[in-house]
Amino acid sequence: MTTLTDTLDPGSLLVDTAARVAAAGISPGSSGNISIRAGDRVYASGTGAELGRFGSGDVAELTIDGAHLSGPKASKEVSLHLAFYRKNPTHTAVVHVHSPQAVAVSCLEPWSAQSAIPPLTPYFVMRVGQTPLIPFRVPGSPELAELVAALEFPFHAALLANHGQITSAVDAGRAVDAAVELEEVCRIVLLTSGHERRLLPEADVTALSERWGTPWSV
Template identity: 40%
Template structure:
């Protein structure tokens, strides 16, 4: 896929997330790994109104090459790229339910999204929560690196979800499934929910192994 097509895809997915209320205002950011660097959504940009030619391009070290200045959240994206060589895209949103789960004091820090449906297991697996740091802090890179090798999705405490995928589409589907899993978990709080069993999860992991 050439760079022009990738730019259009970033614009398309950004608009879709915004129009469906998965991130609002100038929140959220998207990146895609290229052969000669990375494309990022610009700093303080609204995902609903991206322009393909204004997307930020950075080199392999994160140095700004062209376009508008990149999002300040480069460290959280590179935390995934550093540890997941097959990752071609990373998406960070402020979606309501996943962010709510990231704010709950009793959320399991190593398994924030309960296995209520097969698709949350298939697309995101176990989702850990990393401690709060200010948006754009360089320290988040090391925290994500420590977990990203075994987890394609992470919650930033009091901030929201970040997901890596083998393609932009795969990352988009995964972060949407994470939000749906978080929504179910919030709706079902205080009820006696039936979770998938360890055997169910093992079967899913055998047939639909995450990459």
């Protein structure tokens, strides 16, 4: 699995992460936002920042509780990022994008209460895991963070209804990899829509999730 050089300082790592997200083609225009957690500090993309042109001047520094310390005003979605860090305390990166296939699937009814997406490929299970659908709230609403916190089962990714996708991981490289894989499996969901699908065997899903450390309890 490809990873970013997480030995960079957090601001530089955020710039590199923005470049990788943009290169993957999953963050159209000025949409999407990213963050890096380092100890009790969070470094997030500034409001309105375009990830394809992201630079050091676009980095906002916050406390883990969301208080602004330096740089531009953080993205309006920062409360959602903080909710993912609280849910997954070992994670140090969050990626939120409006990738088109994920947005399309987020407009559909979920496969189950714990995962909007069924176990169609081993790579989805290995790199993402169960991905619940978070009910729609307007972008930037604090209620999105509350809805994430209210779900008691584990997850490292979610679809935001009629909005987009969000992933978190132990490092920035894996968070981007998960976002790319989530977009790919959403493409497969759409391609197989209306057809009789063959899902991965339950025993194999369990084995893959245990081996790769991804949540799957559907």
